[in-house]
Amino acid sequence: MVLVSDSDSDSDxxxxxxxxxxxxxxxxxxxxxxxxxxxxxxxxxxLCTRIQGALSLACRRFPHFAxxxxxxxxxxxxxxxxxxxxxxxxxxxxxxxxxxxxxxGWSYPELAAQGFxxxxxxxxxxxxxxxxxxxxxxxxxxxxxxxxxRGGGLLLCVFIHHSISDGIGMCNFVSNFAAHxxxxxxxxxxxxxxxxxxxxxxAVKVDLGYPTNIDVDIPEDKTAALVKKLSFEGLVKKCPEYxxxxxxxxxxxxxxxxxxxxxxxxxxxxxxxxxxxxxKIGMLKSLAQKxxxxxxxxxxxxxxxxxxxxxxxxxxxxxxxxLESHQPQKSTTANNNHSNITNGTDKGKGLHVRSxxxxxxLLVPASWRRRAFEHGLDGYASNAVCMPRISASVxxxxxxxxxxxxxASASATCPKASPATTSTRxxxxxxxxxxxxxxxxxxxxxxxxxxTAMFRAAPDPRLVGVNIDPQDPxxxxxxSWRHLGGDIAFGLPxxxxxxxxxxxxxxxxAVRRAQPAWNMGAGLVLPGKKRDSPYEILVTLDEESxxxxxxxxxxxxxxxxxxx
Numbered sequence: 322m323v324l325v326s327d328s329d330s331d332s333d334x335x336x337x338x339x340x341x342x343x344x345x346x347x348x349x350x351x352x353x354x355x356x357x358x359x360x361x362x363x364x365x366x367x368l369c370t371r372i373q374g375a376l377s378l379a380c381r382r383f384p385h386f387a388x389x390x391x392x393x394x395x396x397x398x399x400x401x402x403x404x405x406x407x408x409x410x411x412x413x414x415x416x417x418x419x420x421x422x423x424x425x426g427w428s429y430p431e432l433a434a435q436g437f438x439x440x441x442x443x444x445x446x447x448x449x450x451x452x453x454x455x456x457x458x459x460x461x462x463x464x465x466x467x468x469x470x471r472g473g474g475l476l477l478c479v480f481i482h483h484s485i486s487d488g489i490g491m492c493n494f495v496s497n498f499a500a501h502x503x504x505x506x507x508x509x510x511x512x513x514x515x516x517x518x519x520x521x522x523x524a525v526k527v528d529l530g531y532p533t534n535i536d537v538d539i540p541e542d543k544t545a546a547l548v549k550k551l552s553f554e555g556l557v558k559k560c561p562e563y564x565x566x567x568x569x570x571x572x573x574x575x576x577x578x579x580x581x582x583x584x585x586x587x588x589x590x591x592x593x594x595x596x597x598x599x600x601k602i603g604m605l606k607s608l609a610q611k612x613x614x615x616x617x618x619x620x621x622x623x624x625x626x627x628x629x630x631x632x633x634x635x636x637x638x639x640x641x642x643x644l645e646s647h648q649p650q651k652s653t654t655a656n657n658n659h660s661n662i663t664n665g666t667d668k669g670k671g672l673h674v675r676s677x678x679x680x681x682x683l684l685v686p687a688s689w690r691r692r693a694f695e696h697g698l699d700g701y702a703s704n705a706v707c708m709p710r711i712s713a714s715v716x717x718x719x720x721x722x723x724x725x726x727x728x729a730s731a732s733a734t735c736p737k738a739s740p741a742t743t744s745t746r747x748x749x750x751x752x753x754x755x756x757x758x759x760x761x762x763x764x765x766x767x768x769x770x771x772x773t774a775m776f777r778a779a780p781d782p783r784l785v786g787v788n789i790d791p792q793d794p795x796x797x798x799x800x801s802w803r804h805l806g807g808d809i810a811f812g813l814p815x816x817x818x819x820x821x822x823x824x825x826x827x828x829x830x831a832v833r834r835a836q837p838a839w840n841m842g843a844g845l846v847l848p849g850k851k852r853d854s855p856y857e858i859l860v861t862l863d864e865e866s867x868x869x870x871x872x873x874x875x876x877x878x879x880x881x882x883x884x885x
Contacts, residue, residue: 335393335400339538340485340773341704343399345388346573347453349464349480350491351835351850352421352806353442355432357817358828360473367814368475369413372467374734375501375717376409382528383494385535390484391459397569397781399484401535402459405446410464414446417471429474436884437831448837456692463494478835481562483835485535487704492805493531500527503812503826521809533727539773547774550722556775562684562710563775566704569783585792590839593863593871594847594884597631599854601879605630607753609643612751628685628846629758631858632799634721635844636683637713638876639862641722643794643842644715679715684708684789684798685759693769707769708798709760710788711863713753715795720749724875745873791842794866797860806832808850834859 362368380387387407393400416425427441435441446468451460462485466478521754547556557563564576577585582750609625690705779785789796810826817827832848847857863871870876870881 334404335391335402336536337393337395338399338401338484339535339703340776341706342535343775344572344779344785345483345487345704346571347399347482347484347549349575350483350486350488351447352479352495352802353447353835354477354479354806354809354811354829355429355437355831355833356475356477356811356813357429357831358469358473358475359815359817361431362473362815364414365413365467365469365815369411371466371502371813372465372477373408373411375498375742376411376463376465378501378527379494379498380407380409381815382497383533384517385461385485386481386494388462389454389459390462390482391457392453392455397783399453399782401462401485405419410461412464412466413782414466414468416468425468425470425476427470428472429470432470432474433473433830436594438883438885439594439833440885442833442835443592443837445837447835449482452769473811473817477811477829483704485694486702487706488690488802488805489690490702492809493529493702495806496524496809497527497529499811500529532702535703536698537698537701537703539694539698539770541777543770544774544777547771548778551774553775553778553780556771556778560772560775563772564707564786564788566784566786569781570673570786571783572785574786575789575791576730576786581792584716586838588792588841589864590861591864591867592839592859593867594857594859594881595635596855596857596882596884597879601881602627602630602856605634605750605879608751609758610751611753612748613755616752616755620646625754625758626761627800628799628803629754629761631846631856632683632685632844633753634759634876634879635799635860636681636797636860637718637750637753637843638722638870638873639844639860639866640681640715640718640794641795642866642873643862644718646863646865646869653861679795680712681715681718681795681797682789683711684787684796685711685757685761686798686800687764689764689769692764693766694741694760696862707764707772708787709757709764711753711756711760713756717749717753720745722752723870724873747766791840793842797842797844799844799846802832802834802848803846803856805848807848814833828871857884 331762360702376387384403384407385401387409388401389404389407390399414425418424423445425446432438432441449460449464453460460482462482464480466476466480468476468478470476479491479495481494486494551559554565557565566574566576606625606627609630686706686708688705689707690701694701776785777784789798805827809830810828812826830852834845834847841863843860843861847859849856860867862872
């Protein structure tokens with residue numbers, strides 16, 4: 322649907338975004354590419370010109386990334402505003418000197434020496450002040466910041482509004498932009514450029530074959546019968562990862578099931594990056610395969626993904642750490658499916674006396690683009706992320722993540738008389754991995770159609786919430802950016818040469834998630850290079866729970882390195 326704005330009938334067009342874009346979180350996805358820069362360079366005009374030129378060239382194929390997101394005339398609906406003269410918002414920051422009004426305190430050698438710690442990428446440098454308000458000016462789809470720091474470093478920060486794209490679409494755009502940063506590239510090598518290849522030859526029009534059509538949508542006839550048969554409330558019940566928000570504060574915003582003693586914004590939070598080497602990942606896969614052999618459903622064989630392994634072990638140990646750290650409150654909302662849990666101490670810091678039926682829940686965002694409607698939706702470039710919800714008993718988590726030694730006091734404070742045996746730990750962890758892997762593989766046409774129908778039945782997309790409460794220790798979410806950016810090569814002036822012989826481009830030394838403030842109750846597998854052995858997962862928790870996680874000996878047996 323295309324509308325012409327009254328303010329400029331010749332050039333300003335409003336396009337109603339497709340179904341899955343309407344219900345995407347109305348916030349920015351933020352990535353920082355950490356690049357080694359010649360520390361003798363002092364004139365950055367050429368660098369800025371190259372970035373801006375490459376962004377303009379990329380937007381010839383992805384014009385929507387240069388537009389604006391705005392609220393249109395329909396209640397709660399979001400639109401794309403475009404004009405022929407759109408350009409990506411770009412800003413340059415020179416943070417090499419302390420006279421900066423908002424100095425960035427890290428030098429590049431300090432970042433590199435500490436493994437590019439997650440705490441360096443949390444703060445006001447990574448926030449944007451745009452708001453989506455009725456009759457407001459809207460917000461740019463894309464903004465790029467080039468931040469030069471002490472010691473020869475460039476932090477290339479890319480902000481893309483989630484209403485237009487998910488992580489895969491963001492990676493496609495950044496890959497195209499990066500390929501345009503090389504002034505001379507032959508058609509034969511440009512496709513390999515995003516994977517760290519060298520470039521030679523003449524400049525060409527870059528087409529990496531990525532889908533670009535954000536107007537393609539799931540046909541209405543696929544969902545018409547469901548929308549007619551069931552109410553919005555009835556459809557939400559069919560989608561347990563979603564809930565209805567009491568006020569239109571979404572879409573895809575977490576819910577708040579109860580009045581917590583401390584507001585979420587006031588909870589002290591922190592994060593760590595945990596590395597897992599291939600040996601430990603192989604052990605996790607073996608546990609899953611061993612458990613599957615004894616289970617009728619999985620007996621035909623299972624080869625779990627690395628993501629399922631990392632999601633399971635992270636979810637379990639974080640759940641235990643959070644339950645041991647906090648005194649849960651009684652639920653005040655009927656739609657939460659959580660059993661009440663009480664704490665064994667009056668200060669909320671001891672082990673929890675828990676019901677054997679209490680359930681913990683995990684959301685795992687996963688793209689449905691390769692799993693549903695495989696033979697339709699040609700060119701589809703909108704959001705395509707399902708969130709399977711996996712449930713497991715609290716007892717299962719404690720069997721995996723409880724590192725207490727067998728003592729008399731243990732049986733006095735916890736229903737389990739003794740810690741789990743090694744075989745029990747392995748069995749429960751193998752089961753969790755298989756459950757997560759199976760939930761992702763179960764994404765199909767039917768599940769995507771059900772959720773599409775629910776979105777379309779919503780009277781206001783902002784009422785669609787995610788069934789997760791960040792403060793509830795029984796809720797957790799694990800996402801993955803593993804393949805989103807680590808192998809993208811840039812050909813920007815002043816970059817130090819890459820590691821590959823003859824390469825004129827350089828991939829980022831690290832790709833990090835940027836945040837204006839910490840979140841909590843989440844894990845994110847960070848981007849990595851194909852040749853990299855370890856996997857990195859960013860875990861964000863409240864400070865007390867993080868302290869318990871770091872002190873958990875069973876958890877640290879799986880982790881090969883910790884980065885603050």
